[in-house]
Amino acid sequence: MNDTKAAKVTGDGHRIRNDIEGLRAIAVLSVLINHAFPKWLPGGFAGVDIFFVISGYLIGRHLLQDIRAGRFSFLRFYAKRARRIFPALTLLLISVWIAGWLLISAPEFEALGRHIVTGAFFSNNFLLWSESGYFDTTALDKPLLHLWSLGIEEQFYLIVPALLWIGTKGTTGSIRWVARLGGLSLLAGVILGDFDFPSSFYLLHTRFWELAVGVVLAQVELRAVAYAKHAEAIQSASKRDIAEILVFSLAVAFCALVGIGSGDMRWEWNAVLGQIGLGLAFLTAIAICVLTIRYERREEWNKLNSWFARHSVRFAAAGSAAGSILIVTSMAKLNSADWPGAKTLLPVLGAAFVIAAGPTAAFNKLLAKRSMAFIGGISYPLYLWHWPLLVFYRLQNPRPRAMEWAMLLAATLALSWLTKIVVEEPVRFGKLGFAVFKPPRISLVILALVCAGFLGWRAIATDGSPTRFPPTLRAVAEWSEHNPDEQWRIGRCYYHPGDDKAFSRECSPSKRPDVPLMLLWGDSHAADLYSGLMELESTTTFDIAQWTSAGCPPTVKPFSSEFRNCSQRRGAAMTKLGQLKPDIVVLGGAWELYLESGQTPDEIINTLSETIRWLKAQKANRVVIFGPGPTWMTSLPVDLFRFMARSRSNEIPERLGSVSDAIWNLDTAMAALAAAENVQYVSVVNFFCDKTGCLTVGDRTQSRPDLLYRDRDHVTVSGSKLLVAHSRSQLFGEPK
Numbered sequence: 036m037n038d039t040k041a042a043k044v045t046g047d048g049h050r051i052r053n054d055i056e057g058l059r060a061i062a063v064l065s066v067l068i069n070h071a072f073p074k075w076l077p078g079g080f081a082g083v084d085i086f087f088v089i090s091g092y093l094i095g096r097h098l099l100q101d102i103r104a105g106r107f108s109f110l111r112f113y114a115k116r117a118r119r120i121f122p123a124l125t126l127l128l129i130s131v132w133i134a135g136w137l138l139i140s141a142p143e144f145e146a147l148g149r150h151i152v153t154g155a156f157f158s159n160n161f162l163l164w165s166e167s168g169y170f171d172t173t174a175l176d177k178p179l180l181h182l183w184s185l186g187i188e189e190q191f192y193l194i195v196p197a198l199l200w201i202g203t204k205g206t207t208g209s210i211r212w213v214a215r216l217g218g219l220s221l222l223a224g225v226i227l228g229d230f231d232f233p234s235s236f237y238l239l240h241t242r243f244w245e246l247a248v249g250v251v252l253a254q255v256e257l258r259a260v261a262y263a264k265h266a267e268a269i270q271s272a273s274k275r276d277i278a279e280i281l282v283f284s285l286a287v288a289f290c291a292l293v294g295i296g297s298g299d300m301r302w303e304w305n306a307v308l309g310q311i312g313l314g315l316a317f318l319t320a321i322a323i324c325v326l327t328i329r330y331e332r333r334e335e336w337n338k339l340n341s342w343f344a345r346h347s348v349r350f351a352a353a354g355s356a357a358g359s360i361l362i363v364t365s366m367a368k369l370n371s372a373d374w375p376g377a378k379t380l381l382p383v384l385g386a387a388f389v390i391a392a393g394p395t396a397a398f399n400k401l402l403a404k405r406s407m408a409f410i411g412g413i414s415y416p417l418y419l420w421h422w423p424l425l426v427f428y429r430l431q432n433p434r435p436r437a438m439e440w441a442m443l444l445a446a447t448l449a450l451s452w453l454t455k456i457v458v459e460e461p462v463r464f465g466k467l468g469f470a471v472f473k474p475p476r477i478s479l480v481i482l483a484l485v486c487a488g489f490l491g492w493r494a495i496a497t498d499g500s501p502t503r504f505p506p507t508l509r510a511v512a513e514w515s516e517h518n519p520d521e522q523w524r525i526g527r528c529y530y531h532p533g534d535d536k537a538f539s540r541e542c543s544p545s546k547r548p549d550v551p552l553m554l555l556w557g558d559s560h561a562a563d564l565y566s567g568l569m570e571l572e573s574t575t576t577f578d579i580a581q582w583t584s585a586g587c588p589p590t591v592k593p594f595s596s597e598f599r600n601c602s603q604r605r606g607a608a609m610t611k612l613g614q615l616k617p618d619i620v621v622l623g624g625a626w627e628l629y630l631e632s633g634q635t636p637d638e639i640i641n642t643l644s645e646t647i648r649w650l651k652a653q654k655a656n657r658v659v660i661f662g663p664g665p666t667w668m669t670s671l672p673v674d675l676f677r678f679m680a681r682s683r684s685n686e687i688p689e690r691l692g693s694v695s696d697a698i699w700n701l702d703t704a705m706a707a708l709a710a711a712e713n714v715q716y717v718s719v720v721n722f723f724c725d726k727t728g729c730l731t732v733g734d735r736t737q738s739r740p741d742l743l744y745r746d747r748d749h750v751t752v753s754g755s756k757l758l759v760a761h762s763r764s765q766l767f768g769e770p771k
Contacts, residue, residue: 054394055089056411057402058386062086063414065366067421067447071440078369081382083184084245085362086418088386090188091249095210098199099257102208112196114477120189121484122462123416123454128154128487131178131423132494138427140676141499141513143176148499150179151491155484157189164237176430176669178423183237190239191246210254211276217247218283222290225316225377241375245383252387280327288320294377308369312377315384348395354388355396361385416454421447430677433668507685514672516745522752523562528581532598537607542581543615551577553766554617556608557589559749561623564661566752567759575767580617582608588629589622590646594639596632612653619657619766620650626705627663627698627720628748636701640708647712657715659765662705664719664748665694665729671744675731687740690728694720715765722761723754733757 062082069079101107128151135147153162160183195213202209224241235241294313329335343350362385369378392399401407410417424447429435435443461467465474494500501513523529528542546552555561555568562583572579587601588594591609612620626639643660650658667674671691678684678691702720709716723729723743733741733753743754750758759766 052394053403053408053411054399055093055390055402056414057399057404057407058085058389059089059411059414060407060409061362061402062089062386063417064410066418067444069366070422070425071444072437076366078366078382080371080374081362081365081369081379084375084379084382085386086184086414087188087242087245088249088252088383088390091191091246092253092390093249094192094195095199095213095250096253096257098196099208099210099253102199102203103257107196107200107203109196109200116189116192117477117480118463118474119459120185120415121480122458123419124154124185125483125487126454126458127419127423128179128484129490132487132490134423134427135178135494136500136503138430138680140511140673141501141504141509142515143499143673144494145497145499147178148491148494150177150182151494152488154179154182154185155488155491157186159183160186160190160237160239164234176426176673178426180426181418181422187237187239187242188246191243195246195250208254210250213247213250215279215283217244217251218287220244220247221316222286224375225312225379235375245375245379248383248387249390252391256391274331277327277331281324284320284323284327288317288324291317291320291377308364308381309373309377312380315380316377319384351392351396355392355398358385358388358390358392359398361388410448413448413451413455416451416459417447420450420454424450431681505685507687508676508679510740511672511676511679511687514740514742516742516751522566523559523583524565524581528565529559529562529583530585532585533600534584535600535603538582543611544578544580546616547578551618551767552615553577553579553619553621554612554615555579555581555583555621555623556612557583557621557623558587558625559583559585560625560661560664561589561621563749563755564621564623564759565755567755567757570756571759571763571766575763577619577767580615582611583623586625588624588626588642590624590642591649592642592645594629594634594642596629596634609649612650617655619659620655621659621661621766622646623661625663625748626701627666630663630697630701631666636697636704639701640704643705644708644712647708647714657766657768659715659717659762660705660709661717661762662702662719663698664750665692665698665724665744667692667729667744667747670746671731671742675742687732687735688728689731690725691731692729694724694729717758717762717765719758722758 062085065076065079065082065085067079068076069082073079098107098112101112131147132151135144139147149162150159153159159179163177163180163183198212198216199208199210202211220240220243224235224244291313295310295317326339329339361381365378365382365385369381389396389399389402394400394403421444424443425440428439428443432439457467461472462474462480465472499513501509503509504512524542525531526536527539530536530538544552553568555564562581565579565581565583568579582604584598584601584604586596586598587604588597589608591605593602593605622643629639630636647658647660669677675687675691678688698720702718706716706718730743733743735741741753742751743757745751
């Protein structure tokens with residue numbers, strides 16, 4: 036395949052390489068497969084990182100070419116980006132708003148409105164960062180979750196023209212500032228391991244280097260072409276530039292070497308690929324150092340260029356093969372832990388190698404096939420449409436089969452092609468089929484996106500428009516329970532993930548004569564018992580100590596899925612418990628969630644057994660364990676709304692949903708352990724659920740639905756009061 040077949044040329048002289056379109060296809064298809072069938076392609080999410088490299092390369096190349104041709108213009112650049120990005124995004128946002136109006140509850144619709152507004156202004160990644168708290172809605176229920184990556188790209192596009200312009204002299208474009216910020220981003224987010232999730236995932240500062248790699252690649256390619264044509268006319272880098280490159284490269288190499296030496300040496304894919312990523316960073320940095328030193332010695336540099344030119348075909352083949360191996364390995368073996376991080380170097384460098392290899396390399400020829408180029412050509416609308424369709428379909432069909440997903444993805448391909456033909460091409464090129472016309476004014480393109488954002492604002496301003504529904508359904512649709520501090524004593528006796536503050540004095544009251552002291556120890560599932568215990572305290576004399584922290588199980592040994600500050604909490608609790616000397620120790624944990632996140636039943640039982648024996652050694656008179664509870668698909672209010680909307684019912688069902696066999700089995704095992712160790716056990720799942728489903732409401736005489744669960748796994752105040760009242764005999768040894 037020759038170069039003319041491998042690339043097309045646009046009207047402004049920019050090449051469209053079919054092999055890069057094929058690489059886009061690989062990236063978007065990997066994301067789609069990962070989202071629909073995550074077990075098939077666990078690392079498919081790395082397709083987004085490949086997109087970042089491609090975007091940086093194409094945008095960097097276009098801008099640098101425009102600078103060289105003397106046609107660079109900020110307004111021209113942003114107008115072209117608007118015509119490229121806005122039309123399909125506008126259609127998506129309006130469509131998602133309509134689907135939300137028809138299908139989701141008021142709190143969900145209000146939340147969707149926020150995502151539409153931020154999506155229209157390319158700041159969705161900031162919203163997702165701010166929302167990612169302990170009680171945030173699961174990612175699977177956010178139709179516009181995927182727009183975080185579009186926000187990062189557009190924020191990069193907003194600043195990169197200025198960064199290139201700052202260093203430009205005449206018609207010589209400079210990537211100095213892009214490279215500087217890219218180097219800092221690489222050091223901060225990858226080599227030094229800034230894994231402050233969610234900011235490292237959602238924000239530009241740890242993603243900038245991925246796009247910067249593409250820009251640097253574009254500059255190197257353009258300089259190489261220019262050097263081949265007239266080497267004597269190429270401006271040499273200054274000594275300051277050379278020194279700066281050496282300093283950055285040596286810093287990366289040093290930090291990578293330290294990371295390798297102090298890294299996780301377990302022989303499992305996640306750890307191994309992280310070490311490989313650091314190794315690639317080290318080798319790349321050393322290679323840049325060597326090339327920079329050769330560049331300073333012009334005679335050696337010229338010899339190196341001549342040698343490279345003689346073997347360019349072999350280098351291209353090797354680069355294409357190496358890049359394809361890195362990409363395939365990334366998609367097949369990566370997982371999302373500590374992402375972005377050292378492992379991210381695999382897909383990023385893989386994409387860079389493939390692009391640098393050029394259209395004539397063997398793997399690139401496969402990428403340039405017409406079918407691959409076609410999918411690459413619709414990759415943007417395909418990426419936009421796939422996630423909302425998956426989310427809304429899952430909302431209506433909670434347990435979709437593989438064939439349904441496959442048919443939905445096929446429909447997404449068709450919809451994406453129609454979006455390109457009917458929306459994108461008319462706005463960008465004034466072309467619809469055989470008809471040719473003047474494209475709409477850019478002001479209209481911008482206004483359309485603003486109107487889509489206005490729809491989102493209306494959803495927020497009307498609190499999700501609950502008046503859409505009949506009275507009973509509306510009561511469920513607009514139901515929400517806020518979490519006032521007094522329910523859990525948040526910020527005093529309960530802390531969210533990562534908060535290392537000490538519990539306040541009220542959380543550890545001094546023991547009073549003849550008054551039982553109860554210690555409530557555990558995570559958020561212990562904290563949501565506090566409301567019920569407070570109600571019980573009004574009829575029974577006892578004091579409550581509360582040590583509760585999100586994601587921290589009340590055990591003497593850690594769980595692999597617990598939060599990073601839990602070891603500190605555990606140590607403090609074990610030290611202070613001997614001093615407090617409580618009469619009753621209540622252990623509350625999200626056992627079902629620890630099970631869900633990978634803890635085995637045997638690990639949970641064995642750790643609990645050790646904890647019980649340790650508590651007995653501390654002279655705890657009475658130990659009460661609250662077992663696992665049910666988990667709702669999304670949350671009880673949302674699941675209830677969806678069920679009633681689907682079944683066209685105006686009556687709240689007594690029971691809904693089901694409990695997995697894994698939770699029932701864990702509950703049985705924990706009850707058996709408690710009996711064997713002679714401690715008290717409260718079966719939460721047996722209280723709320725049976726084989727026909729789980730209780731939904733408490734007092735049906737209330738005008739507002741008295742729901743028993745506020746979200747996916749935490750009880751409401753009403754649910755807490757009912758559960759604790761039911762558990763009185765286990766807590767105090769008295770009749771119910």
